[in-house]
Structure formats: C-alpha cells, structure tokens
Amino acid sequence: MSDRFTGERFTLAIDAMGGDHAPEIVLHGLEIAAERHPGARFLVVGDESRIAPMLRQLRRAAGICTIRHAPDAIGNDMKPTAALRLRGASMRVAIDAVASGEAAGVVSAGNTGALLTLAKIVIKTLPGIDRPAMAAIAPSARGDVVMLDLGANVVCDARNLVEFAVMGDVFARTVLGLPAPSIGLLNVGSEELKGDDRVRDAAEVLRASPLAAQFRGFVEGHDLTAGTTDVIVTDGFTGNVALKTAEGALKLVGDLLRMVFRSSLTARLAYLLARPALERLREWLDPRRYNGAVMLGLNGVVVKSHGGTDAEGFAHAIDVAMDMVVHRFNDRIREGLARLAAPGAGQGNGPDARLAVVP
Amino acid sequence: MSDRFTGERFTLAIDAMGGDHAPEIVLHGLEIAAERHPGARFLVVGDESRIAPMLRQLRRAAGICTIRHAPDAIGNDMKPTAALRLRGASMRVAIDAVASGEAAGVVSAGNTGALLTLAKIVIKTLPGIDRPAMAAIAPSARGDVVMLDLGANVVCDARNLVEFAVMGDVFARTVLGLPAPSIGLLNVGSEELKGDDRVRDAAEVLRASPLAAQFRGFVEGHDLTAGTTDVIVTDGFTGNVALKTAEGALKLVGDLLRMVFRSSLTARLAYLLARPALERLREWLDPRRYNGAVMLGLNGVVVKSHGGTDAEGFAHAIDVAMDMVVHRFNDRIREGLARLAAPGAGQGNGPDARLAVVP
Numbered sequence: 221m222s223d224r225f226t227g228e229r230f231t232l233a234i235d236a237m238g239g240d241h242a243p244e245i246v247l248h249g250l251e252i253a254a255e256r257h258p259g260a261r262f263l264v265v266g267d268e269s270r271i272a273p274m275l276r277q278l279r280r281a282a283g284i285c286t287i288r289h290a291p292d293a294i295g296n297d298m299k300p301t302a303a304l305r306l307r308g309a310s311m312r313v314a315i316d317a318v319a320s321g322e323a324a325g326v327v328s329a330g331n332t333g334a335l336l337t338l339a340k341i342v343i344k345t346l347p348g349i350d351r352p353a354m355a356a357i358a359p360s361a362r363g364d365v366v367m368l369d370l371g372a373n374v375v376c377d378a379r380n381l382v383e384f385a386v387m388g389d390v391f392a393r394t395v396l397g398l399p400a401p402s403i404g405l406l407n408v409g410s411e412e413l414k415g416d417d418r419v420r421d422a423a424e425v426l427r428a429s430p431l432a433a434q435f436r437g438f439v440e441g442h443d444l445t446a447g448t449t450d451v452i453v454t455d456g457f458t459g460n461v462a463l464k465t466a467e468g469a470l471k472l473v474g475d476l477l478r479m480v481f482r483s484s485l486t487a488r489l490a491y492l493l494a495r496p497a498l499e500r501l502r503e504w505l506d507p508r509r510y511n512g513a514v515m516l517g518l519n520g521v522v523v524k525s526h527g528g529t530d531a532e533g534f535a536h537a538i539d540v541a542m543d544m545v546v547h548r549f550n551d552r553i554r555e556g557l558a559r560l561a562a563p564g565a566g567q568g569n570g571p572d573a574r575l576a577v578v579p
Numbered sequence: 580m581s582d583r584f585t586g587e588r589f590t591l592a593i594d595a596m597g598g599d600h601a602p603e604i605v606l607h608g609l610e611i612a613a614e615r616h617p618g619a620r621f622l623v624v625g626d627e628s629r630i631a632p633m634l635r636q637l638r639r640a641a642g643i644c645t646i647r648h649a650p651d652a653i654g655n656d657m658k659p660t661a662a663l664r665l666r667g668a669s670m671r672v673a674i675d676a677v678a679s680g681e682a683a684g685v686v687s688a689g690n691t692g693a694l695l696t697l698a699k700i701v702i703k704t705l706p707g708i709d710r711p712a713m714a715a716i717a718p719s720a721r722g723d724v725v726m727l728d729l730g731a732n733v734v735c736d737a738r739n740l741v742e743f744a745v746m747g748d749v750f751a752r753t754v755l756g757l758p759a760p761s762i763g764l765l766n767v768g769s770e771e772l773k774g775d776d777r778v779r780d781a782a783e784v785l786r787a788s789p790l791a792a793q794f795r796g797f798v799e800g801h802d803l804t805a806g807t808t809d810v811i812v813t814d815g816f817t818g819n820v821a822l823k824t825a826e827g828a829l830k831l832v833g834d835l836l837r838m839v840f841r842s843s844l845t846a847r848l849a850y851l852l853a854r855p856a857l858e859r860l861r862e863w864l865d866p867r868r869y870n871g872a873v874m875l876g877l878n879g880v881v882v883k884s885h886g887g888t889d890a891e892g893f894a895h896a897i898d899v900a901m902d903m904v905v906h907r908f909n910d911r912i913r914e915g916l917a918r919l920a921a922p923g924a925g926q927g928n929g930p931d932a933r934l935a936v937v938p
Contacts, residue, residue, distance in 0.1 A: 299772070361831055371767045374775045408730045408819040413658070416733045416816065441823025445831040457775065458817050460767040464800025465821045469828035472720055472804040476863075477836075480856040487853045494849035497839040505832075 229259055230545045232521075232538065233314035233323035236266030237293035238330025239527045239534075243267070246329065247274045247281065249534025254280035256535070257542050263323050265290050266310040288313060294334045296527065303334035304341065311335060315342045318520035324545040325521025327512075327537050332524055336372055339515055339522045346550065348557040351376075352517035353384045354456070354524070355391050357510055357540075358466065360447030366392045366401070367444065367452045370513055371460035378421035381405065381453055385426055386556045387516040388451040389434065394547040395540060396450065403431060404439030404449035406458060414438060418455070430559045441465075470505055512537035514544065517553070521545050588618055589904045591880075591897065592673035592682035593644075595625030596652040597689025598886045598893075602626070605688065606633045606640065608893025613639035615894070616901050622682050624649050625669040647672060653693045655886065662693035663700065670694060674701045677879035683904040684880025686871075686896050691883055695731055698874055698881045705909065707916040710735075711876035712743045713815070713883070714750050716869055716899075717825065719806030725751045725760070726803065726811045729872055730819035737780035740764065740812055744785055745915045746875040747810035748793065753906040754899060755809065762790060763798030763808035765817060773797060777814070789918045829864055871896035873903065876912070880904050 234250065236243040243266055250262055261284055264271060268289035275282050290310040294303045306312060311330050317323040319342045328335050336354070345352055355368035368388050373380060385403050392401035405423055407415040412423070415438065426435045436449050444452055444466060454462070477498075481491035491498070503509070507526070511533035515522040521544045525537035593609065595602040602625055609621055620643055623630060627648040634641050649669040653662045665671060670689050676682040678701045687694050695713070704711055714727035727743050727750075728735065735743075744762050751760035764782055766774040771782070774797065785794045795808050803811055803825060813821070836857075840850035850857070862868070866885070870892035874881040880903045884896035902908075 297770075359831075361834060374767055406820060408733055408816055411656075441820040441825075442827030442830070444824055445827035454820070457767055458820050461765060461800040461813075461817050461821050462824045465803055465824045466800075466828045468801030468804040469825045470832060471801070472718075473829060473832040473864075475720060476860055480853060480860050483856045487856050490849040490851075490853035492849075493845045493852070494839060497842045497846050501835055501839050504835075 229261060230542070231261040231263055231323045232541055232545070233263045233265060233317040233326040234538075235311045235314045235326065235328035235330055236264050236271050237290070237310040238328040239525065239529070240329075241530075242293075242329065243271055243274065245529070245531050245534055247271065247278060248531035249538065250281040250285060251278040252531055252535035253538040254278075254284055256539065258284070260284060260542060261286070263288055263314070263317055265314040265317070266293070267291070288317070290314075294331050296331050298331055298334060300333045300337035303331065303338060312338055312342070315339055315522075318522070319343050323520075325523065325541045327523045327525060327534075327541050329525035329527050329529065329534060329537070332371075335522065335524055336515065339518055339520075343518045343520045343522065346517050346519055346553060346557075348554075348561070349383055349387075349517035351380050351383070352515050353380075353387060354513050355388060355516050356463065356513040357395065358444065358463065359505055359510065360445050362447030363450075364396055365444060365447055365450060365452060366396065367454070367459055367463060368516065369454065369456040369459050370463055371456045372515065373456040374460075375457070376418065376455035378418050378425065381418065381422035381455065382425045382429070382560075383517070384453045385422075385431055385435070385451070386560055387553055388453055389431060390549065390552045390556050391514065391516060392450050394549045394552060395543045398450055400434055401450035402436050403434050403451040403453060404436050404443060406452055406454035406462070407438035407440065410438045410440060412437070422453075467507065474502075474505075508533035508536055510536075512540035514540060519550070521549065588620060589901070590620040590622055590682045591900055591904070592622045592624060592676040592685040593897075594670045594673045594685065594687035594689055595623050595630050596649070596669040597687040598884065598888070599688075600889075601652075601688065602630055602633065604888070604890050604893055606630065606637060607890035608897065609640040609644060610637040611890055611894035612897040612901075613637075613643055615898065617643070619643060619901060620645070622647055622673070622676055624673040624676070625652070626650070647676070649673075653690050655690050657690055657693060659692045659696035662690065662697060671697055671701070674698055674881075677881070678702050682879075684882065684900045686882045686884060686893075686900050688884035688886050688888065688893060688896070691730075694881065694883055695874065698877055698879075702877045702879045702881065705876050705878055705912060705916075707913070707920070708742055708746075708876035710739050710742070711874050712739075712746060713872050714747060714875050715822065715872040716754065717803065717822065718864055718869065719804050721806030722809075723755055724803060724806055724809060724811060725755065726813070726818055726822060727875065728813065728815040728818050729822055730815045731874065732815040733819075734816070735777065735814035737777050737784065740777065740781035740814065741784045741788070741919075742876070743812045744781075744790055744794070744810070745919055746912055747812055748790060749908065749911045749915050750873065750875060751809050753908045753911060754902045757809055759793055760809035761795050762793050762810045762812060763795050763802060765811055765813035765821070766797035766799065769797045769799060771796070781812075826866065833861075833864075867892035867895055869895075871899035873899060878909070880908065
C-alpha cells in the first residue's frame, strides 16, 4: 500500500509459520490482504519448500509477496529464552527485517511471549517509552474501544499507565480515526479515592497533562462493553483477564442462543425468521473483526494475530498493521510524548514536576 | 429458619435503609423471604416511623420481623470513615446486632465500602484470616462458579490468595453443595511460569496444601464463563473488574438482542415464537438470581445486596445469608484453616515451612 501523501510504498514482514494452521491460513490471509492493499509489499518468511508452491496458487498475493527462507519455527510452548536463541526462526527473521528497516512492520500469529520478547530486544523500545504495551480493539455499545495493556506487562507502575494512555490516545486517533478520543483508567469504582496508589497517582498525572481534556477519570469493568470511553487504560494483568472475560461472556451467550434456537421446531422457525438480523449481530461481534493485538512503543509496527484465527482474521491483522504504518503511528507517538514532556504542557509545571509524583 | 439438625432458630439483622429503593424493596424482599424461611427471625433496623406501617401490610413478614429503630442512614456517597462515626445508622445498628451475638448475620443493600469497613471493625476478622474477602456466585456454561475477591482487597499478596482459596472452597461446599469443588487461580495464562510472583507463590503453596487435589492451577478470564473450575481465586482489583466486565458483556448482548427482535415485523414474529426458550435463557442469566455478594472471613455472616435490585433480588441475598448461617459456614472455615495449618497436611512440611514461601 502506498501512502497517499508521499506515494511511499510499504513492506510488511509476515511470519508465515506462526499460528495453529500455518502456513495455509497465513497465505490465504495474504491473498485477501493483497486485494485490499494492492500497493503493499509482503516479505513472507518461513519454510520456502512449503510456502512457494502454495503462493503460486494465489493469483493476487503472488504478485506482491517475496519469500525469505527461514529453516526454523517457534513452537507455541517454547519459552521466550529458548526462542531468543533460534536465530533461524521465521518469527525472528521477520522481526530482523523490521529492525534493519527493510520492513515497516511485522505480523505474526505465533507464540505471543516469544513475539513480545523478540520484538522488545531486536526492534527495541521507542525513546521515552519505559515499557511497550499490547493494545486491541473491542466492540462496545457505543462503537469500538481501544484497551491496553493486554498482558505485555503483568506488573505496572503509575508511570507505565500514563505512557499507556499516551499510546492508547495515538492508537485511537490513528486506527479508529477519532480526533480527540476520551480516555478512562480502569479501576474498581469511579470515585477519586477508589483503587490502589498506582491508579490514583496515574490519574493525578493525567489530570495535569495535555491529555487532561480527554481524560474521563476512572472507569469500571462494565464500561468496556458500554463504551463509556474510547480508550481504556489498565495494567497487563487486569487487561488480559478483562478482555478474555468479555470474550468468554460473549461466547457463552452465543452458545446458549444456538441451544435456544435448536430447542424446538418453533424455535428453529424463529431462527429462520430472525436470521438476517441475527447474522448482522454475529458479524458485528465477530472476533475476526477484532483480530490483531498491537505492540505499541517499539521502533516498528508489531501486530499479533490470534493463533486460531482463519484467513479473514489474519487479513484483518494485516489491515491493522497497514493502518499503523500508513498513518505513521510511531511518528505520532513521538509527538505525543514530546507534548507530555514539553514545559508549559498541562498545568505548566514542566515534565519533571509532573512525572515526579509518579513513583 | 431452623437448623434441621439442632432445631436452633436463626436471626438475621436486616439494614432496612440501604439501597436505591429502601425501605420499600427491602420490606417486600422480606415478605418473599418470610415465605421461604418461615422459621427464621428478622431484626429489621431503620426508621421505625416508615417501616412499621409498611410492615403491617405484609402478612407473612409481620409475623417474624422485629423492628429496631435507627435514626440515621448511611448515604451511598458517604466515605467509610464518616460512616464509622454514625453510630445510629441502620447499617451500624444491624452490624452491632451481629457483633453482640443477637443475630447470626446481616444483609444490607447499602454503601459497599461502609459495609466492608464497619463489618471488619465491628464484627472482626476470624482468627487465622489476614483479610476478609468478598465472594459472589456467577453463571457459567457448566454451572455456578464462585469468584473471590471482588474488591474487598485491591492489593493482595500470595498469602491472601491462599486464604481466599480456603474460604472459596468452604463457600462452594456450603452454598453450592459441592463435595470437593475444583479451584483455579486467575492468571494471564495457564502455564506455570505465567503471571507475577504473587500468583506463582500462591500456586506453589496450594499445590502443597490439603487443597492440592482440588487445585487445577491457573485459569484465565474466559474460564469464568466456561466454568472450568467451581471456584476462581483472584485479588480484589482483578476480580472486581472481571465480574463487572462479564456483567457488562452479558448486558451488551441482551440489549443487542432486544434491538434485533425489534428490527422488523418478521423479527418480532420470530421473538414471539422463540419467546419461551429465550425467557428460560433470560431467567437463567437473571442478575437477581446471583444477587448477594458475601463477605467471607468475619465472625458472622455479612451479605451485600446490589443497591439497585428489586424485592426478588433482595430475597435472594437473604437466601444466601440463610444458607451460610444454617450450614454453619464459619465453623467450616475454621476447620479448613486448621487443616491447612495442621502438621502433616499437604506435603508434610508443617504450616510454617509452607507459608514461609509466601512473601
């Protein structure tokens, strides 16, 4: 895909061997993506002897993909430390292409822990960011919501939470196209005194920051699906549990509805009558539409696809990566951090005064 | 209600002034409860001039309720420290009745923070319990699941999590009637190395404890609605967020389904056809059926009803309290703690050796 302002063409590195049904699903995902992003280039990394014959069958993808052979693959159960040593792994070679500047970003459906660790060590963290975070988009009653962190940092301090807010703000502007996304800090209650020191300190910094006008204070678990704010900031432990809990609850109701509509002949007839509307609902809540968790705060775009997704889901993860690349996500993160650190920003005490309250 | 073994009659103290529609909802809840628990006694605490005329209209409740006048009420926004000074508040007088032994337990739909603080200070913590926890029952694909802590302790250490497991086990035996409930520790992944020191240390202690045979290791957010284990243990911050997230997700789907079935004439017809099955689903997920969060680890039974519930929901909170009182929940907690501390329990290193690994 080419940038409409500069005409520059972007390359994404694709880990062809990650995920439950690799490389088939990945390549079929690329075929879908090739139609949506005909100006993009994909560097497809993996076992050439398996990828090449498949790619020849894919008319559109074949024209914009280059294969790079990688002899190894990182298994789903491999520990990050072991993955680090496997320099010939498809995921590693794809990440190396981002570090070298050959590719603007990488998409992988492989081992999450390995991807996080490799990306942090090889691509490195953006200057001014203490810890990268994982973000994703989820459906709510009032439109899409960005949530972060989703598990990159199981232990966070107030400073991390503030940085997540900065990154979440830019992500919502970039990928959701919102001019001034509202931001909430996840807590056990909405009153100022609720929660632990971490969230109270982070809220204090945000209230005095350039994000103050967008910051809505504390939100609670139910605000995720209510869509009370566009961005929900939390630590990686809580965010991971909350997102999986929401997914689980949606799945439970889906399963129960299937049972309901199979429970009698009348119910089957009802299903047939309501089918168009129910299908729209199903499509709207379709996990594939929300596939693609993004690692924010690195010197390159890193998108993690769900390992069990299908070609459509993988193509969606590529959409997210392309969105971030084309809209120069990282340049905007740098601007956001500079604004936060600029003297006179927020209530005017300068960056040190403001960040000093963060332990 | 009388204990079927001893014939003893139990009294519950009821905070008549707590909740959004007090005292009306509370008194109508008592009328429903009076039918279910004709042998129980209720000490109804609040503004006598408002309660007495209402109670006279309620045939069943009138017979088993005693009114105790309390001049004050604790507002929903009152801070716990302010609530502590209000010795004439209905919640306080009801809690005092538990502390004095006059009542076996208390049910309130009032201010959660005030109830937690007052109960801890006035009723006091059971010997051997570091911190009381809040537990509730939630629906899952495989039956009811007990989750704790739900917000009594926003910061927890490994020792707290182990105690929550002990209390959750007894609660599931007592209220769900399970002979050997399975127990999971909430984490960001199921592998042993996942998470922070807290959950890993707690898991290590549980694996070497008398609960080892019931302990299934780490569970994730989606396991709550999947019903992977009967008890899910977590800290109060994560538990509060997870439960509210699940409630929010269920509400979102419910709202969307209502929209679907109103979206066309055909869809309305479909609703009429599927109505009996959908009604069963709605009843099954009815929040009122799950009303009544329980404070575990105190020298008395303390049940918090949702402030916005109706009479049926309040009656359910009374059911939970009666279950705990009749099945002598606290005696069984004491037994559970004694087993955990007994030399030779678990892998035989004695309590100090095992708890020593907990920071």
